[in-house]
Amino acid sequence: MVLDAPGGPLRLVPDAAEREPGPGEALVAVHACGVCRTDLHILDGEVKASRYPLVPGHQIVGTVLATGPGAELERGARVGVPWLAWTCGECRYCTSGRENLCVRARFTGLDVDGGYATRTTADARYCFALPDGYGDLEAAPLLCAGLIGHRALRMCGDAARLGLYGFGASAHIVCQVARHQGRRVFAFTRADDAASQAFARELGCEWAGDAMGPAPEELDAAIVFAPVGALVPAALRALAPGGAVVCAGIHMSDIPSFPYADLWRERSIRSVANLTRADARELLDLAPRVPVRTRVTAYSLERANDALEDLRGGRLEGAAVIVTE
Numbered sequence: 001m002v003l004d005a006p007g008g009p010l011r012l013v014p015d016a017a018e019r020e021p022g023p024g025e026a027l028v029a030v031h032a033c034g035v036c037r038t039d040l041h042i043l044d045g046e047v048k049a050s051r052y053p054l055v056p057g058h059q060i061v062g063t064v065l066a067t068g069p070g071a072e073l074e075r076g077a078r079v080g081v082p083w084l085a086w087t088c089g090e091c092r093y094c095t096s097g098r099e100n101l102c103v104r105a106r107f108t109g110l111d112v113d114g115g116y117a118t119r120t121t122a123d124a125r126y127c128f129a130l131p132d133g134y135g136d137l138e139a140a141p142l143l144c145a146g147l148i149g150h151r152a153l154r155m156c157g158d159a160a161r162l163g164l165y166g167f168g169a170s171a172h173i174v175c176q177v178a179r180h181q182g183r184r185v186f187a188f189t190r191a192d193d194a195a196s197q198a199f200a201r202e203l204g205c206e207w208a209g210d211a212m213g214p215a216p217e218e219l220d221a222a223i224v225f226a227p228v229g230a231l232v233p234a235a236l237r238a239l240a241p242g243g244a245v246v247c248a249g250i251h252m253s254d255i256p257s258f259p260y261a262d263l264w265r266e267r268s269i270r271s272v273a274n275l276t277r278a279d280a281r282e283l284l285d286l287a288p289r290v291p292v293r294t295r296v297t298a299y300s301l302e303r304a305n306d307a308l309e310d311l312r313g314g315r316l317e318g319a320a321v322i323v324t325e
């Protein structure tokens with residue numbers, strides 16, 4: 001499924017040519033690919049790809065069919081291919097443990113073709129072994145919703161009372177990890193979204209309610225997953241002194257102005273961008289020990305546009321996953 005230009009929709013290309021794996025690359029038979037809100041931002045042109053046509057998709061689960069020279073992966077191995085596709089290894093970020101900020105980074109499904117396909121190629125150094133006990137569908141959402149959600153959770157430090165703003169694919173994973181760590185979790189959704197609120201309570205949130213209303217008590221940290229700038233000052237108002245608002249998305253509508261008093265007393269606002277390979281290893285090691293259980297809705301590859309529109313319309317519980325074979 002290719003995106004020809006910002007605005008979409010995606011177009012099925014039944015006879016796409018298969019690329020030979022280059023040096024260091026693996027050719028991967030895609031079994032499943034998670035659908036991420038970033039894919040929707042790319043479709044809408046809010047996040048610009050470096051070239052079109054483009055195959056989106058950056059939560060890929062597949063098996064290695066062939067490898068190019070120097071690629072250290074076994075044929076037949078099950079691998080996960082995440083958002084981070086390549087980094088330079090030389091810039092000030094790469095050399096200080098922050099490859100997520102690499103100035104020349106390339107991203108799967110943005111700069112290189114991704115997983116809304118039956119085959120893809122990936123740099124073997126950025127592919128990961130996946131934990132046993134997860135089917136291909138269930139593993140897919142770990143690869144971005146899980147990894148970047150977990151990075152956002154780490155930015156919350158030792159916050160005991162955690163607010164999650166927007167309860168989609170990422171929050172449903174982060175909630176389980178946070179409960180496992182002994183944190184108290186509060187879910188903030190649209191006022192009338194009773195389904196998401198019930199889902200959040202089912203996964204261990206002790207409260208779920210209106211994101212724009214008052215919080216039931218002060219929070220030590222809040223993660224904003226929904227791409228709605230107005231949630232940032234709302235989350236800030238819910239924080240105890242010293243608390244942090246962590247914005248986990250790649251794109252958000254503008255943040256309205258707010259009184260400085262809401263920020264004062266060492267509250268902070270920060271964003272989380274991308275992932276490092278260390279983040280990936282950490283979450284993929286932790287997930288089976290929680291154990292994180294992902295809730296997925298499967299779509300055939302031909303129905304990728306439907307999956308994206310269901311995500312846009314808030315009609316999903318957990319994560320949408322495209323299943324290719």
Ligand SMILES: [Zn+2]
Pocket residue numbers: 036037038039058083144145
């Ligand atoms: Zn993503």
Ligand SMILES: [Zn+2]
Pocket residue numbers: 087088089090091092093094099101102103104105
């Ligand atoms: Zn770099």
